[in-house]
Structure formats: C-alpha cells, structure tokens
Amino acid sequence: MIKKSILQKLRKDYLSPSLSLSYEEPLHIVKGVAQYLYDKDGKKYLDAINNIQHVGHCHPRIIEAAYIQSKKLNTNTRYLDEVIVNYAKAITSKLPNDLNICFFTNSGSESNDLALRLARNYTHNPETIVLDGAYHGHLISLIEISPYKYNSPGGSGCSDFVHAIPMPDSFRGKYRGLDTGGKYANELKKILNEIKSNVRKPATFIAESVMGCGGQIIPPKTFFKKAYQMIKNSGGICIADEVQIGFGRLGQNFWGFEFQDIKPDIITLGKSIGNGHPLSMVITNKKIADRFNNGMEYFNSFGGNPVSCAIGHEVLNVIKEERLQQNAHKVGTFLKKMLTELKHRYSIIGDVRGEGLFLGVELIKDKKTLDPEKDKTHYLVNQMKKKGVLLSADGPDHNVIKIKPPLVFNKDNATFLVETMDLILKKV
Numbered sequence: 001m002i003k004k005s006i007l008q009k010l011r012k013d014y015l016s017p018s019l020s021l022s023y024e025e026p027l028h029i030v031k032g033v034a035q036y037l038y039d040k041d042g043k044k045y046l047d048a049i050n051n052i053q054h055v056g057h058c059h060p061r062i063i064e065a066a067y068i069q070s071k072k073l074n075t076n077t078r079y080l081d082e083v084i085v086n087y088a089k090a091i092t093s094k095l096p097n098d099l100n101i102c103f104f105t106n107s108g109s110e111s112n113d114l115a116l117r118l119a120r121n122y123t124h125n126p127e128t129i130v131l132d133g134a135y136h137g138h139l140i141s142l143i144e145i146s147p148y149k150y151n152s153p154g155g156s157g158c159s160d161f162v163h164a165i166p167m168p169d170s171f172r173g174k175y176r177g178l179d180t181g182g183k184y185a186n187e188l189k190k191i192l193n194e195i196k197s198n199v200r201k202p203a204t205f206i207a208e209s210v211m212g213c214g215g216q217i218i219p220p221k222t223f224f225k226k227a228y229q230m231i232k233n234s235g236g237i238c239i240a241d242e243v244q245i246g247f248g249r250l251g252q253n254f255w256g257f258e259f260q261d262i263k264p265d266i267i268t269l270g271k272s273i274g275n276g277h278p279l280s281m282v283i284t285n286k287k288i289a290d291r292f293n294n295g296m297e298y299f300n301s302f303g304g305n306p307v308s309c310a311i312g313h314e315v316l317n318v319i320k321e322e323r324l325q326q327n328a329h330k331v332g333t334f335l336k337k338m339l340t341e342l343k344h345r346y347s348i349i350g351d352v353r354g355e356g357l358f359l360g361v362e363l364i365k366d367k368k369t370l371d372p373e374k375d376k377t378h379y380l381v382n383q384m385k386k387k388g389v390l391l392s393a394d395g396p397d398h399n400v401i402k403i404k405p406p407l408v409f410n411k412d413n414a415t416f417l418v419e420t421m422d423l424i425l426k427k428v
C-alpha cells in the first residue's frame with residue numbers, strides 16, 4: 001500500500017491548497033463498515049461525525065441497489081422512467097401534501113442555489129434573510145448568503161440584499177434563555193420593516209430549523225413559528241434547509257421543520273439522502289414550480305438519473321425497515337443524558353444540546369463569562385481521534401464538538417464515546 005508520506009506529498013502537489021484535512025495527524029482511511037472506519041494499519045475508528053453515510057458506511061443494500069440499476073440503465077430525466085417517479089412519489093409521501101414537486105440536483109449547494117432561484121423568481125426580488133452563523137453551501141450565490149463564510153477569513157462581508165438575524169442561540173447568543181424566541185423574532189420584524197421601507201417587496205427566508213455549522217444550535221421555542229408567520233404575511237418564501245438535519249436524524253421527527261412545527265414553501269435535501277452518492281433535491285409546491293416554468297427548461301445532466309434515484313429509494317427503505325429514526329431517538333436520548341452527566345462533572349462543558357443523533361457539546365473557559373474554549377476543543381477532538389473516536393468542532397468560535405454519526409450508532413458506541421471523553425477531560 002502507498003506510504004502515508006507519499007500520499008501526503010501527492011495530495012500537496014495535485015490538490016487545491018484550500019482543501020483541508022481533518023486532525024493534526026491526518027488519517028488514511030481505507031475501509032468503512034456501518035459506523036466504523038478503518039485506517040491503512042487496520043486501526044478501527046468509531047465514526048461519530050459522518051452524517052452523509054446516514055444508514056452506515058458501505059451499506060450492502062445501497063451498494064446492491066446501485067449495482068443492479070447501473071447494470072440495467074443510467075440515463076437522465078428526459079426519458080419516461082419508473083425508478084425516477086417511484087422515488088419522487090416515495091419521498092414526497094413523507095412530506096405535507098402540497099410539498100409534492102421534485103427537482104433533482106447533485107449537492108446540497110446546488111439544491112440551495114436552485115431553491116433561491118425558485119424563490120426569487122416567485123417574489124421577483126433578491127432580498128434574502130438568513131440566520132447569523134449559517135452555512136448553506138459553496139457556490140457564489142450561497143457564500144453570499146452564508147454568514148459562516150462571508151464573515152470568515154477570505155470572505156467579503158454581507159451583501160446589501162442579505163439580512164442576518166442574530167443567531168438564535170439561547171446559550172451564548174444576543175438573547176439568552178429558553179424563552180427568547182420572541183426577542184429573536186423581533187429582530188426579524190426590524191429587518192422586514194427595513195426591507196419594506198426600502199424596496200416594498202417580499203423576501204426569502206432560508207434557514208436550518210436546527211443549525212449545523214452554526215454550532216448545533218436549537219433555536220428557542222416559538223422563534224421559527226413567529227418568523228415563518230411574519231415572512232408568509234409579508235408575501236415572502238420560507239426555505240427549510242434540511243441538508244444536515246432531515247431524514248430522521250432528529251429522532252422524534254423525520255424533518256427538521258416538523259421539529260419546529262412549521263411548514264416551509266421549499267425544502268432542500270442533500271448529504272444523507274444518497275448515503276454518500278451525490279444525490280440531492282429541492283421539493284416545493286405546485287404554485288412555485290409552475291411560476292418557475294416560464295419557458296426556460298430546467299435540465300440537470302446527472303440530477304435524478306435512475307441510478308441516483310434507485311439509491312435514494314433504497315436509503316428510504318433502509319431507514320424504515322431498520323427503524324433508524326427510532327434508533328436515532330433512543331440512542332440520541334441515551335447519549336445526551338450521559339453527556340449531560342459529564343457536563344455536571346466538568347466546568348469546561350458549558351452546554352450539551354441537540355436532538356436525536358444531532359448533538360453538540362460546547363466548551364467554555366468559565367461559567368460566568370461563557371467565553372469560548374477553542375484550543376481545548378481542538379485538543380479534545382484530536383485526543384478523541386487518537387483513542388479511536390472521530391468527532392469535529394464547529395460554530396463561529398470553533399468551540400462546539402459536533403456529534404452526528406451514521407444512524408446505526410448504538411448504545412455501546414455512545415458509552416464508549418462518553419467514557420473516552422471522560423478519560424481525556426480528566427487530564428485537561
């Protein structure tokens with residue numbers, strides 16, 4: 001097998017320097033099975049971070065579905081094909097009745113870009129409202145609306161048609177406490193008034209119902225309900241970015257927007273829906289889709305091809321038959337409880353939050369100031385990796401440990417993760 005040092009050199013010689021590698025000592029992973037990854041020396045890692053391989057690495061049923069359809073046919077959406085329509089029917093059956101028109105794409109970014117096109121075409125207006133700290137993708141159109149990127153090194157700040165609501169973070173945000181939903185919604189009211197006084201046109205609001213890159217943030221109750229109501233009353237369009245949180249990850253609900261008890265006009269899907277295959281989607285209602293049908297064809301060379309749809313359909317089947325949403329709820333609740341117990345023992349843990357298998361552990365310097373503890377977060381993530389648990393850190397201050405494993409994660413895995421974290425925290 002190729003030596004690690006040679007691999008590192010080849011990567012340096014031929015790949016873009018703006019691609020990063022995880023961990024101080026990069027991993028050379030050669031095999032994946034369910035919730036485990038194996039490096040070139042056969043060392044086994046518990047993958048507690050990969051939310052793309054949703055039903056598990058190299059799931060045999062997903063591989064089989066890809067193989068069978070690949071042997072038969074792979075074309076595009078310009079032919080009648082039952083695999084494509086059957087998948088569209090199956091996925092929309094998981095959604096409110098009027099969210100029933102599908103567009104296929106190849107990445108979460110492509111989905112969000114298309115969703116913006118649909119919304120802007122509907123409102124005839126580019127005004128876009130986002131949550132501070134949010135990430136929606138790597139295309140120009142999405143860097144522009146992602147504070148996570150435009151406010152970071154290399155970013156060029158907020159464009160005049162973009163408006164960011166302060167991150168609805170009840171732990172360390174502008175307003176703190178669980179009853180702050182109204183205060184954050186009030187910030188949106190101010191933005192809407194400002195838009196109204198300048199352009200008098202409705203805007204698009206795009207958000208994750210539970211924030212991922214923002215740091216596993218669960219916005220305080222009532223925020224989203226009030227926000228959606230205001231946007232809809234002003235004639236705007238609500239886009240729910242489900243790229244990270246959809247598909248049963250939150251346990252009690254299949255979709256993030258259900259968790260907030262809201263109904264979007266457009267949803268965008270990606271990551272998990274193809275279990276690693278580049279499949280993603282935009283789903284909307286007939287009114288929005290019909291207005292988009294203005295003479296300009298929507299064609300996507302790869303999006304929605306029969307192989308992608310066969311894979312997507314099998315992912316849905318596996319989630320149902322292996323009861324993975326229920327598992328996310330059961331194991332996620334167990335893990336959150338154990339992490340909360342750890343929080344009571346270590347003052348460095350400021351907050352444990354999340355739902356299902358989408359959890360965050362926020363590290364702070366002290367309980368009074370709540371100042372972020374970035375260095376020790378980085379240290380903890382690297383030590384966990386050394387001991388065989390893969391995690392990562394995120395949030396605007398890089399002090400939130402993210403836990404979002406394949407949904408086959410079990411209670412033994414959860415116990416191992418917490419015991420390993422305990423061992424390391426003892427020495428921090």
Ligand code: PMP
Nearest residue numbers: 107108109135136137243244270
């Ligand atoms: N939306 C969210 C919420 C994401 O987390 C991401 C990726 N991290 C994207 C969109 C973009 O998806 P992709 O990387 O597939 O383009």
